[in-house]
Amino acid sequence: MTTTGSNVPPFVHRITKYDPADRDRHGHYTGTEDTVSDHGPVESAYLEAIAAFAEESGVDRLAVREPCEGALSRTRALGLFPERLERSPYGEGPGEEEPQRPADEGFWAQLRWLLALRRAVVLEEGYLYNASRRHRLTEGTLDAARARLTPRARLTVWPDLSPDVGAVLAALPEDDTVELIWEDSEGLITSVIADESDHQRLTDLVATARAAAAVPLTLDGRHPLLTAVLPDADGILRARWRTGPTANDRLWPLLSTLRCRRTGEVSACGV
Numbered sequence: 001m002t003t004t005g006s007n008v009p010p011f012v013h014r015i016t017k018y019d020p021a022d023r024d025r026h027g028h029y030t031g032t033e034d035t036v037s038d039h040g041p042v043e044s045a046y047l048e049a050i051a052a053f054a055e056e057s058g059v060d061r062l063a064v065r066e067p068c069e070g071a072l073s074r075t076r077a078l079g080l081f082p083e084r085l086e087r088s089p090y091g092e093g094p095g096e097e098e099p100q101r102p103a104d105e106g107f108w109a110q111l112r113w114l115l116a117l118r119r120a121v122v123l124e125e126g127y128l129y130n131a132s133r134r135h136r137l138t139e140g141t142l143d144a145a146r147a148r149l150t151p152r153a154r155l156t157v158w159p160d161l162s163p164d165v166g167a168v169l170a171a172l173p174e175d176d177t178v179e180l181i182w183e184d185s186e187g188l189i190t191s192v193i194a195d196e197s198d199h200q201r202l203t204d205l206v207a208t209a210r211a212a213a214a215v216p217l218t219l220d221g222r223h224p225l226l227t228a229v230l231p232d233a234d235g236i237l238r239a240r241w242r243t244g245p246t247a248n249d250r251l252w253p254l255l256s257t258l259r260c261r262r263t264g265e266v267s268a269c270g271v
Helices: 041-057 069-077 105-118 142-147 165-170 196-205
Strands: 012-016 081-085 121-128 131-137 154-159 178-183 189-194 211-216 226-229 259-263 266-270
Touching (some): 012 041, 041 069, 105 121, 105 154, 105 226, 131 142, 154 211, 165 196, 178 196, 189 196
Antiparallel strands (some): 012 081, 121 131, 121 154, 154 226, 178 189, 259 266
């Protein structure tokens, strides 16, 4: 149980059925409790403990902002062990010090600028791990697509699909696996993972496609334009997952410190 709304929570508790006295110096449980399943009464106790923290904090989203001594007592009465931890195991670890870019107004302004230059891009909306949907954006469709995004989604902006579907198919590698992405006649964007043995099947799949693209599966072969994660409505980034920053994203911490003023036809910016 951790706070949310900042990168470093002021307090963290681990709530389990395992007595901390039965953990070794590495934190591994060595006692006699069953470690395979927490279903049944124990699972109910976990839920009651979480509800106690939520109730005492006066929130309805399982977000605890202040230490809750009453909730700690109720948790212990349920036969569980709330342990105070130095940091959340789900927080940023070593090597993750680079700040995660939020999809704030600066991000959307930069995306509009890209659309003005490129006329269209593809926005990938990651709403679960290993699950996403894509939106082909223009300046005219950006606002509507933004309004439909899943809260806390992970966003990746890609170059637009090519209207020359035949050329995309002809350029498929003979000895590599790619992700083929296409937009059908109804505007739905779909993708499949395919190798050289699937070329004929791919030709049939995209027979009526409006546009397509083939993207390598290797990280060094994938080149998104922007990435970010949606903050909550109050502007605070609480989602735990991260994106792989692009070159543009790495400029974001600097750009966010710039203050600009307009003098005649010239804009002057400084830190």
